[in-house]
Structure formats: structure tokens, C-alpha cells
């Protein structure tokens with residue numbers, strides 16, 4: 348069987364894709380509203396229907412689907428949703444429920460782990476057995492793949508890379524602790540620092556770019572202004588990359604993965620971000636002379652969740 352289905356269950360939308368394992372592509376895709384919170388059985392019934400729908404769209408029978416994989420914004424251990432705050436689910440054996448409803452073997456993982464797994468199998472870590480993915484978005488998320496398997500931790504709570512402390516007396520984080528990587532390296536943190544510096548330096552080019560953007564700061568403006576030679580923006584970007592380097596050096600020094608891949612909105616800056624980051628990492632992370640962790644931009648953007656979930660059936664026991 349060449350087909351599998353990946354489902355990205357989010358707080359707002361549920362997206363499913365039928366994936367062809369031979370062509371390594373999504374052949375049909377559909378998304379519906381989650382309308383959370385709702386009981387697990389209700390949402391599961393919608394997921395099962397969505398799986399049948401993506402099959403219909405591609406004229407494939409669901410019996411030709413080898414398995415279904417689902418990524419959930421939750422703490423997951425061995426297929427069970429331990430806690431999903433947005434969905435208000437506790438201790439739901441989602442893999443068993445969906446195996447029953449779809450008639451196909453179903454695997455469940457955390458959504459950030461699914462995205463990491465997509466990179467490990469078909470993305471920038473393809474062919475490598477250890478890949479760690481970090482996402483620089485509204486928050487900072489992560490997923491850890493070791494020896495070809497997602498590392499969930501003994502209780503399902505692993506890979507909270509955004510809450511590694513990089514400054515014990517540092518900025519407050521949304522989690523209630525101080526100095527978390529997320530408080531420095533999320534897009535939210537970058538935007539708030541850029542705003543602060545643009546306010547402080549009245550001749551900063553960032554102010555012109557903000558005015559041109561309808562008065563709104565975003566995560567691209569500091570990079571654009573820094574590239575144009577603006578000193579305030581350069582400071583914001585250098586600080587940002589400096590903190591990110593500390594976080595990634597910690598990851599490398601603990602795990603020595605073959606690849607660290609960086610996704611999320613800020614990764615769209617490409618080499619403006621990556622070149623200075625790699626340069627800093629040379630000095631603050633361990634490695635051997637000829638074997639150093641590759642630090643690269645993630646391959647998959649919006650489809651990472653679907654593809655990673657779809658590939659869960661490939662995971663070795």
C-alpha cells in the first residue's frame with residue numbers, strides 16, 4: 348500500500364492530507380473547523396469523516412490506506428492524549444478511538460513532534476537518525492527525533508525547547524519562569540524588542556518601514572532595516588541571533604544531533620539569520636573536527652504537520 352493519511356489537529360482547524368509514499372507528495376487535502384472545545388468522540392468522528400473525504404477526492408479507497416497519523420497540540424504518551432489544554436481533553440486514548448472509527452491503524456503524536464518527524468524523514472534531516480527541530484513562531488516549539496524515533500519523554504512532556512532557561516535572571520516568560528528561550532527568540536519577543544528600539548532611536552529606519560506597513564511592526568522589519576545599515580535594527584537582530592545561538596548550542600551540547608533544523612516565520616530570513624548563527628555556534632558549541640551538527644532551515648512550511656503525522660507509520664519500534 349502506497350498511501351497514508353496525515354491529520355494536523357489544531358485548536359482552530361483540522362487539516363488532513365492523503366500522502367503518496369512513492370511520489371512523496373500530498374495528493375489530496377481538506378480542512379474543516381475544529382470548533383473546540385468539543386468531546387474527543389465528536390472531533391474523532393469528524394477526523395474519520397475527513398479521512399474518508401481526502402480518499403474520495405483522490406478516488407482512492409480507504410482500504411488502500413496503510414495507516415493514519417495525527418498530530419495534536421497536546422502532551423501525548425504512547426498514542427494517548429494526556430492533556431490537550433485547547434481541546435479540554437484529558438486521558439483520551441485517541442489512537443484506539445481513531446483506529447476503531449477509521450478502520451485503519453492510527454498513530455498519534457504531539458504536533459511539534461510531527462513537524463520534526465517530517466523533517467527527519469523527508470525534509471532537511473532525511474537520511475539522518477538524529478534530528479532536532481525548533482520552530483520560531485508566536486512561541487518557540489520543538490521536536491526531538493533520536494535513533495529514528497520521536498522522543499516523548501517518559502511522561503510525554505519532552506521537547507519543550509522554548510522553555511530552556513538561557514538567562515536565570517532574564518525576561519519573564521508566559522510559562523511563569525524567567526529567561527526562557529521563548530522570551531527572547533519567539534517572533535513575539537523579536538517584535539517587542541524591535542518596537543522598543545524603534546521608540547528609543549527616533550532616526551531608526553525601522554520607523555519608516557513600520558509607517559509603510561500601516562503602523563505595524565513585524566518580524567521582517569528589523570532584519571530589513573539591519574541589512575540596510577540601521578544600527579538600532581542591527582542591535583535587535585544581533586541580540587536575537589546571540590540568544591538563539593545560546594539555545595541551539597545547549598541543544599547541540601546535550602544531544603549532538605546530526606541536524607538541527609529551524610522552522611517558523613523567522614526562519615524565512617534565510618541566510619541573514621543562518622550565516623551569523625552558524626558563525627556564533629562555531630565558538631560556543633561542541634563537536635569534533637570533522638563532525639559538527641548541521642544547522643539548517645526547515646524544508647516544510649505549512650504542510651509539515653500533515654506530512655510528519657502521515658509518516659508516523661514508518662517509525663521503527
Ligand SMILES: [Zn+2]
Pocket residue numbers: 509510520521522523524527529
Ligand atoms: Zn517559559
